[in-house]
Amino acid sequence: MAALPTPPTTSIRSVIAPASSANLGAGFDVFGMALDLVAEVGVGPAPDGATEVGEHHLVRVPFERLGGDGPLWLRTNIPMARGLGFSGAVRVAAAGMGAVIAAGGDGGALNRDRDRILDVAAELEGHGDNAAASAAGGVVAYVDGRIVPFRLGPMLSEAVVLSWIPDVTTKTDQSRKSLPAHVERHAAVANIGRATQFVLAFAHDDPELLSGAADDELHQDWRLSAVPGAAEAIADGVAAGAWCGWLSGSGPTVALMCGADVADRVAAGLPTSGHVKRLAIDRVGLRRG
DSSP states (O other), X not given: OOOOOOOOOSOOOEEEEEEEEESTTTOTTTEEEEEEEEEEEEESSOOTTOEEOOTTSTTHHHHHHTTOOSOEEEEEOSOTTSSSOHHHHHHHHXXXXXXXXXXXXXXXXXXXXXXXXXXXXXXXHTSSHHHHHHHHOSEEEEETTEEEEOOOOTTXXXXXXXXXXXXXXXXXXXHHXXXXXXXXXXXXXXXXXXXXXXXXXXXXXXXGGGTTTTOOSSSHHHXXXXXXXXXXXXXXXXXXXXXXXXXXXXXXXXXXXXXXXXXXXXXXXXXXXXXEEEEEBOSSOSEEO
């Protein structure tokens, strides 16, 4: 007897999307890495630790664009305006929740409508690297509106990502205004080389290839100069044993990848002007709560 189709479930009351680190050095506006902090968006009464969402909150637009309606709440441990993809994660989660509501509670909408969810979140973000990582999980490139996933081998998939977070905030739109309007050819060539090196490190699951792979000549130097201690955090972390480090998104957070065996030493060597979160790569992405 043929199997009966699985009926849609109405039990999904919330959707989760992970945090992210974007650019990853030379992959400006292209590369993104999902991290294991999460944003959860749900419908109905707000549970413990959640906040009811008002009509002007940034999650309301993607929720309604994908067909959502009604009371909405948000619960997250992603710090705001710190370069860890808060706005991208909450928009992906909200759009996903809207798609589920429009599908009558069917969680399959998270997969069926993933492209629409990403398109709406990326449009609202103004760039898609963070949203792509939050939607797909893992490490990705956002190319011409689509997600191109990196290979995650056993070594790099288990890497520790140390986030050094200073007690300041950054606004991406303001940070972009500090960047030069024109790019020198040598800088473009240098970034192509480093971005290629970064991709190959993952393709070969080779941490040694990450040495220097997050160097950048398009945006980091200008942004790092605006965050006291950030450039030192990258240099100190690499000196202490991290494979590489980069300014996470537009900052102010600095992210460093390292093996678990040296993570404590690397964390101890970072400037005391910031606090450190020990994170991992989230390999799942958008999912039911």
